[in-house]
Amino acid sequence: MALASPASAPGIYAGVANVIAAVMLLLEFGMLRQALARDQVRLYAAQSALISVLAVVIAADRNLPDLYALAGLSAALKVVTVPLVLRRLLRGTVGDEEAPGVAGSQAVTPATAVLAGIVLAAFGFFSFGALGIRSPAAPPTALSIAAAMVLMAFGLMIVRRDVASQAIGFLSLENAISLAALVVAAGLPLILETAFLFDLLVAVVVFGMLIRAHHSRAESLSTADLTRLRG
Amino acid sequence: MLAVVLALLIVPLAAGAICVALPRTAARVITVLSGLTSFALVLVLIPAVAHRDLNYLSYLRVDAVSAIFLLTISFLYAAVAVYTVGYLKRHEDLYARRFYAGLNLFAASMLAAPMMSSLALLWIAVEVTTIISALLVAIEDTDGAAEAAWKYVLIASAGLGLALLATVFAYFAGAQVLGQHYNLALQPLVETGARLPHTPVRLAFLLALLGYGTKMGLVPVHTWLPDAHSEAPTPVSALLSGSLLAVSFYAILRFYQVAGATLGTGFPRDALLVFGVASLLLAALYVYGQRDIKRLLAYSSVEHMGILAIGVSFGAPVALAGVLLHVLAHAAAKGNAFMGAGVFTVKFGGKEISAIRGGLDLLPWSGPLFLLAVFALSALPPSGIFRSEFQIVSGGLSSGHYAAAAILIILATVAFFGLSASATGMLFTPPPREQTRGEPSAWMVVPVVAGVAVLFVLGVHPPAELTHLIERAVSQLGGTR
Numbered sequence: 001m002a003l004a005s006p007a008s009a010p011g012i013y014a015g016v017a018n019v020i021a022a023v024m025l026l027l028e029f030g031m032l033r034q035a036l037a038r039d040q041v042r043l044y045a046a047q048s049a050l051i052s053v054l055a056v057v058i059a060a061d062r063n064l065p066d067l068y069a070l071a072g073l074s075a076a077l078k079v080v081t082v083p084l085v086l087r088r089l090l091r092g093t094v095g096d097e098e099a100p101g102v103a104g105s106q107a108v109t110p111a112t113a114v115l116a117g118i119v120l121a122a123f124g125f126f127s128f129g130a131l132g133i134r135s136p137a138a139p140p141t142a143l144s145i146a147a148a149m150v151l152m153a154f155g156l157m158i159v160r161r162d163v164a165s166q167a168i169g170f171l172s173l174e175n176a177i178s179l180a181a182l183v184v185a186a187g188l189p190l191i192l193e194t195a196f197l198f199d200l201l202v203a204v205v206v207f208g209m210l211i212r213a214h215h216s217r218a219e220s221l222s223t224a225d226l227t228r229l230r231g
Numbered sequence: 232m233l234a235v236v237l238a239l240l241i242v243p244l245a246a247g248a249i250c251v252a253l254p255r256t257a258a259r260v261i262t263v264l265s266g267l268t269s270f271a272l273v274l275v276l277i278p279a280v281a282h283r284d285l286n287y288l289s290y291l292r293v294d295a296v297s298a299i300f301l302l303t304i305s306f307l308y309a310a311v312a313v314y315t316v317g318y319l320k321r322h323e324d325l326y327a328r329r330f331y332a333g334l335n336l337f338a339a340s341m342l343a344a345p346m347m348s349s350l351a352l353l354w355i356a357v358e359v360t361t362i363i364s365a366l367l368v369a370i371e372d373t374d375g376a377a378e379a380a381w382k383y384v385l386i387a388s389a390g391l392g393l394a395l396l397a398t399v400f401a402y403f404a405g406a407q408v409l410g411q412h413y414n415l416a417l418q419p420l421v422e423t424g425a426r427l428p429h430t431p432v433r434l435a436f437l438l439a440l441l442g443y444g445t446k447m448g449l450v451p452v453h454t455w456l457p458d459a460h461s462e463a464p465t466p467v468s469a470l471l472s473g474s475l476l477a478v479s480f481y482a483i484l485r486f487y488q489v490a491g492a493t494l495g496t497g498f499p500r501d502a503l504l505v506f507g508v509a510s511l512l513l514a515a516l517y518v519y520g521q522r523d524i525k526r527l528l529a530y531s532s533v534e535h536m537g538i539l540a541i542g543v544s545f546g547a548p549v550a551l552a553g554v555l556l557h558v559l560a561h562a563a564a565k566g567n568a569f570m571g572a573g574v575f576t577v578k579f580g581g582k583e584i585s586a587i588r589g590g591l592d593l594l595p596w597s598g599p600l601f602l603l604a605v606f607a608l609s610a611l612p613p614s615g616i617f618r619s620e621f622q623i624v625s626g627g628l629s630s631g632h633y634a635a636a637a638i639l640i641i642l643a644t645v646a647f648f649g650l651s652a653s654a655t656g657m658l659f660t661p662p663p664r665e666q667t668r669g670e671p672s673a674w675m676v677v678p679v680v681a682g683v684a685v686l687f688v689l690g691v692h693p694p695a696e697l698t699h700l701i702e703r704a705v706s707q708l709g710g711t712r
Binding site for chain 2: 131132133135150153154157166167170174177180181184185186187188189192196199202203207209210213217223226228229
C-alpha cells in the first residue's frame with residue numbers, strides 16, 4: 001500500500017510555499033526575542049526578502065507575469081528602502097550606538113515571550129486550519145502559518161515597550177498579510193498591489209516622523225512614560 | 232456628472248497641495264472656498280444619484296449609500312474650514328499654513344473613500360485618512376499630542392491590517408466565482424453574493440468589523456479614540472468624530488452588504504449587535520466622571536457609533552433609514568459640540584471641565600449653541616438625532632428586537648444625564664470674575680449656527696430629495712428583506 005497517494009502529496013509549488021512560510025514564522029520568533037532594534041530590522045528585511053522569493057515562485061508556477069514586477073517592487077521597498085529608513089532613524093537618535101529604551105524593553109522575559117508566541121502561533125495555525133479554506137491555488141499550510149504570524153505580530157506589539165519595536169511589529173504584521181495575500185489572492189491586479197506598497201511606504205515615513213517626535217521629547221524610544229492619557 | 236465627481240476628488244487635494252506654498256491669507260481663502268465648493272458639488276450630485284448609480288473610469292462609483300456619506304463629510308468639511316479661520320488666529324504663520332494643508336488633504340482622503348468602486352481602493356483611502364489625521368493629531372507638538380498620535384497610528388494601523396486581511400479574503404471569495412482577474416469591485420461581489428463560498432465571506436466580514444471597527448471606535452477596540460479626539464486641535468477633533476468615524480462605518484456597511492448577500496443577514500446583524508451594545512454600555516458609563524470636555528465628547532462619539540451598529544443590526548428598513556439619517560445628524564451635532572468646546576478652550580484657556588464656568592453669561596452665542604448641541608446629541612426634539620433614534624428604535628420594536636431596543640433607550644438616557652450634568656456645570660454656573668463677556672471670533676460662531684439649522688431641518692422636515700436618497704440607500708443595503 002502506498003504511504004501517500006500522488007494526489008495528496010504537495011506539489012513543488014505548495015512545498016516551496018510552505019517552507020518559505022515556515023521560515024518566515026521562525027524569523028517572526030526571532031523578532032520577538034531579539035533585544036536590539038537593528039537586529040530586528042535585519043530580521044524584518046530577511047522576512048521581506050522571502051516574500052519576494054515566494055512571489056517569484058508563484059509567478060513561475062502559475063504563469064502570472066505581474067507577480068515578477070510585484071516581487072521586484074516589494075524587494076526594492078521592503079528589503080532595501082524601509083530597513084534603510086528605519087536604520088537611519090534609529091542611528092539618528094543617538095550617534096552610532098544602539099538607541100536607548102529599546103534593549104530590555106520587553107514587558108516579559110524573552111523566554112515567556114517566546115512561550116506566549118508558541119501558544120499564539122499554535123492557536124492561529126490550528127484555528128485557521130479548522131476553517132478549511134481550500135482552493136487549488138492556496139496551500140492550506142501556508143495560509144495557516146500566515147494566520148499564526150498575524151497573531152504573533154500583535155503579540156510582538158504588545159510585549160515590547162518601545163516605539164521602534166512596535167513599529168517593526170506593525171511592519172511584520174504587514175508581511176504576514178502579504179503572505180496570506182500571495183497565497184490566496186495572487187491574481188490581484190498589479191495596480192492594487194502597487195498601491196498597497198506605496199501606502200506602506202507613506203505609513204513608514206509617518207511612523208518615522210512620530211518616532212522622531214517621540215524621541216525628541218522623551219530622549220528615549222521607550223513607551224513607559226506614555227501613560228498621561230487615561231480614563 | 233463625471234466632471235463633478237472628478238472635481239470633488241481634485242478640489243480639496245489641490246487646495247491641500249498649494250496651501251503649504253501660499254501665504255497664510257491665501258491659504259485661508261482657498262481652504263474656505265474648497266470646503267464650500269466640495270459641499271456644493273455634493274449637492275449637485277444628489278439629484279442624479281437619487282435615481283441612478285454613477286460609474287466612471289471603472290474605479291469610481293457613487294451610489295445612494297456613498298452619497299449620504301459624501302454629504303456628511305463635505306458638510307462638516309465646509310463648516311470646519313470656516314471655523315478654522317477663527318481658530319488659527321492665535322497661531323503663527325508656518326503652523327497655520329501646515330494646518331490648512333493638512334486639513335484639506337484630510338478632507339480629500341475622506342471624500343475619496345466613498346467614491347471608490349473597489350474594496351481595495353476603499354481600504355487604501357481609509358489608510359490614507361489615518362496617516363494624514365495622525366499627523367494632524369500630532370501637530371500641536373505637546374507631550375499629550377505625541378502620545379495620542381503614537382497610540383492612534385499604531386492601533387488604527389494594526390486594525391487596518393485586519394481590514395486588509397478582510398479585503399484579501401473578500402477577493403479570495405470573489406475570485407472563486409468571478410475568476411482570477413477580478414478587481415475587487417464591490418458591485419459584482421454583491422450581485423453574485425449567493426454563489427460565494429461562505430467561510431471566507433464570514434471571515435472577511437468579521438475581520439472587517441474588527442478592523443474598520445477599530446477606526447470607527449467600537450468597544451473594545453476604541454482605545455485610541457478618546458486620546459486622539461482630546462489631544463487633536465479642535466477643528467481636527469470635529470472632523471475625526473463627525474466624518475472619519477462615519478467613513479469607517481461606511482466601509483463596514485459595504486462588507487455588510489456582501490455578507491448579507493452571501494450569508495443572509497442573521498450572522499452580520501448578530502455580530503454588529505454585540506459590538507454596538509458593548510460600545511453603548513461602556514460609553515454611557517464613561518461619560519460620567521470625565522474631566523476633559525473633549526474627552527467627554529469623544530465618549531459620546533463612541534456611544535453614537537454603538538447606536539449606529541445596533542441600528543443596522545435591527546435590519547428593518549425604517550431602522551436602516553434611521554441609521555443613515557443618524558450619520559448625517561450626528562456629524563452636524565458632534566461637529567457643533569466640538570466647535571463649541573473649541574470656543575470654550577480658547578476663552579477659558581484649557582479643556583478641563585472644572586475650569587469652564589458661566590459659559591452662558593460669557594459667551595452670548597457659543598454658550599446657547601453648545602447647549603443646543605448637547606440637547607441634540609441627547610436626542611431631544613426637534614433635532615435630527617431625535618428623528619433618527621426614533622426611527623432606529625421603532626425599527627427595532629417592529630422587527631421584534633425588544634430587549635435591544637429597550638437597552639438602547641435606557642443607555643442613551645444614562646448618557647444624556649451624564650452629558651447634561653457636565654454641560655450644566657460649564658454653562659449655568661457663575662462666571663469667573665476676571666473674564667469679560669464676548670466671543671473670541673465670529674468665524675467660530677457662523678458654522679455652528681449653520682449646523683443648528685441643519686439639525687433643525689433634519690428633525691422637523693427633511694428635504695424630499697434627501698428622503699428619496701435615503702430610501703434608495705436602504706434598498707441597496709438590503710433593508711427590504
